[in-house]
Amino acid sequence: MFFNKGWDPNGMHVYITGGSTGLGFAVAKLLTQKGAHISIVARDQGKLDRAIKELQTVRQNSAQILKAYSFSLNTAANSSAALKAVCDAHGGTAPDAVFACAGSSKPMFFVEMSEQDMTEGMTAGYWVQAWTAFAAAKQMARQKRKGKIVFVSSTLGYMSFVGYASYSPAKHALRALADTLHSELLLYGIDVHIFFPPTMETLGYETENLTKPEITKRIEEADDGLTPEQAALGMFRGVEKGETHITADLITSLFRASTRGSAPKNNWILDGIYDSIAFFATPIWRRSVNKRVVAHMDEHRTYLGKNGFFGDT
């Protein structure tokens, strides 16, 4: 009821974090093809250069402004500086839409995590997007611009299991931030959306598999995942339709419908069906996962013993 139905990015200025690779880049490409002005921010200048080069090849008209900026978004100050740089190329005006796609995950066993693993998990999964929203919401409100903020959570923003003690809390926190701001930013006419992608075949996924416990990998085997392009299209369609919580695969949709709380439904009938399926399906899923975790106990003790865990009291 309060959404921009049929959002059209043509001629709009869209700011995309994490825009040089993976989902962020796929979104940048899609929106460039739809005629938007695009600003991407990421850390690696080389990747940004390659990304801009590819965006140039799909531009729809010569008026489109396609820009890239190198910033780490780990702190409020850096995220604010990144937004300022992005706005400066548009006369200081806030973007029409912000897609916060930056983020990464480092799955590990909880008892093997260091303090730094925990805090960096929160930074890489939550603050890297929260600080962008923090800067953007303030600027949109100050300039009385009715913009749009889109977060990217994960299936693990709806549920969790062994291995994700540093990541899932961050992704749930993002969901809560989006739900809060969906309510609060009505005060300024700013729309808030949040996308919950499943596994994506990206560089980030390859990196997280380096530390991922074997038991976690085995539990995830059933998850086919999406390509970044499929995910980007799903996210865009959700934004276009004005969905608040956006999902693009069946499993995450089941979790969305059964974890909706007070979040708006996307489709009463379909969400009712999903919720009914999930009512019986998620307990079956959980029990089978619990069984596998328990069956892994002895192997896990041997593993921890080898790593010196028990001697290190």
Added chain:
Amino acid sequence: MFFNKGWDPNGMHVYITGGSTGLGFAVAKLLTQKGAHISIVARDQGKLDRAIKELQTVRQNSAQILKAYSFSLNTAANSSAALKAVCDAHGGTAPDAVFACAGSSKPMFFVEMSEQDMTEGMTAGYWVQAWTAFAAAKQMARQKRKGKIVFVSSTLGYMSFVGYASYSPAKHALRALADTLHSELLLYGIDVHIFFPPTMETLGYETENLTKPEITKRIEEADDGLTPEQAALGMFRGVEKGETHITADLITSLFRASTRGSAPKNNWILDGIYDSIAFFATPIWRRSVNKRVVAHMDEHRTYLGKNGFFGDT
């Protein structure tokens, strides 16, 4: 299926954070009455002294060890030191159960929050409990002790609305940590529970009302809340019954059933009924809240203008 059904705290060593006031103290009192050894940790020595004095009056037998320690639990190092102090009085053995009740909230408008308001919100709502679990899980796993970890989230760990941009993310993060550890700590036979209390009439509630926006207060008017004693009893009963997600009031139970994701159900029939009610009730709730937020727009602009928000670009 993996829970200690009918948990009896008699003779057990229970460590309670935030144990000098509010919910934490009410839990300490209840478990002292049930014959447990109690260790409480909080910051203020005066409050700890008063709390221990009152616990002494309800002890069931002279063998019960009732101890208090002054620690801030804001960092991993402090939380680890607090746990060590608590264990030292019991021959270095990990507690049988940890009730992480510490936490506080500072509701404000998002655009008026400072960077510090955001990070302190995460610390006071999440890290203050996460670091205790971090220390306790490692110690229980090392000592091969089948303990119990109980977190305290909030109704705002299931949903959120205007004013809670620093608090609700922290409370959702706790839910995710509990869900992760509920799966992962099966590897060590450690049980995990999480309680979602509604508004409680505590000192903390009075403090949060000092910064709470008027619109947030108005939306909360319908919430009657619980006394800390009612909440403590509800939490204990949930732990006793082996419930993973524990709620003690109808509204939060509706949100629990409709935000369960893959969390275990407490009662298939009742949770099915709650979910069905919530399917229709939460959209009505959300729409009425949205309407009130939108109706607040003009008043809010005037308020922000007076605070110099628009001049401060």
